[in-house]
Amino acid sequence: xxxxxxxxxxxxxxxxxxxxxxxxxxxxxxxxxxxxxxxxxxxxxxxxxxxxxxxxxxxxxxxxxxxxxxxxxxxxxxxxxxxxxxxxxxxxxxxxxxxxxxxxxxxxxxxxxxxxxxxxxxxxxxxxxxxxxxxxxxxxxxxxxxxxxxxxxxxxxxxxxxxxxxxxxxxxxxxxxxxxxxxxxxxxxxxxxxxxxxxxxxxxx
Numbered sequence: 001x002x003x004x005x006x007x008x009x010x011x012x013x014x015x016x017x018x019x020x021x022x023x024x025x026x027x028x029x030x031x032x033x034x035x036x037x038x039x040x041x042x043x044x045x046x047x048x049x050x051x052x053x054x055x056x057x058x059x060x061x062x063x064x065x066x067x068x069x070x071x072x073x074x075x076x077x078x079x080x081x082x083x084x085x086x087x088x089x090x091x092x093x094x095x096x097x098x099x100x101x102x103x104x105x106x107x108x109x110x111x112x113x114x115x116x117x118x119x120x121x122x123x124x125x126x127x128x129x130x131x132x133x134x135x136x137x138x139x140x141x142x143x144x145x146x147x148x149x150x151x152x153x154x155x156x157x158x159x160x161x162x163x164x165x166x167x168x169x170x171x172x173x174x175x176x177x178x179x180x181x182x183x184x185x186x187x188x189x190x191x192x193x194x195x196x197x198x199x200x201x202x203x204x205x
Contacts, residue, residue: 029179033146037166041065041066042141044141046140049125051170053172055098055102056105056170057172063105069112070111071115072094072098073116074094075120076120077093095114129159145175148192149169152167
C-alpha cells in the first residue's frame with residue numbers, strides 16, 4: 001500500500017512538472033519562432049509566397065537601401081483559385097499582386113523580379129533561389145511571417161550553405177506573445193511547430 005501511494009505521488013509530481021514545463025514552453029515559443037535576424041545590406045530581398053503583407057516588408061527594406069532587387073516567389077495555384085478563374089472570376093496571383101504593391105510603394109519595376117514557378121513549399125523556394133546563385137556566395141534577406149522565421153532560416157541555410165542568409169519577420173503580421181488566446185495565432189503556432197519538428201526529423205518534401 002505504501003509503495004502504491006509513493007508511485008501515485010511520483011506520477012502526480014511528474015505530471016505537474018510536465019505541465020509546468022509545457023506552460024513555460026508555450027509562453028516562450030512565440031519569441032523562439034520569430035527570432036529574426038537584424039536586417040543588413042544584401043544582394044537581394046527574397047519575399048516568400050503566401051501572404052501579401054510580406055511584400056510590404058520587402059518594400060520597406062528596399063526603400064531603406066538594403067538591396068538592389070526584390071524577388072517575389074511564384075507559388076502554385078490553389079485548386080479553388082483555378083476553379084474561380086475558369087468561372088471568369090479574376091484572382092490576383094501572389095506575384096502579380098505583389099508587384100502592384102511594390103510599385104505603389106515606389107519600388108521601380110526594374111528592381112522587381114520573380115523566382116521559381118508553381119512552388120509549394122519553403123524547401124522548393126530555397127532550391128529555386130539556389131538555382132539563381134549556383135556558384136556564388138550571396139547575402140540574402142528573406143522576408144516571411146513571424147511564425148515562419150526559424151524554419152525558413154533552417155531550410156535556406158541548409159539549401160544554400162555558402163550563402164549568407166538573414167531572415168526578417170514581417171512587421172505587418174501580428175504575432176502576440178499570448179498566442180493561445182488568439183483564434184488566428186493559435187493554429188498557426190501549432191501547425192508551424194509541427195512542420196518544424198517534421199523538418200528536423202528529416203522531412204524534406
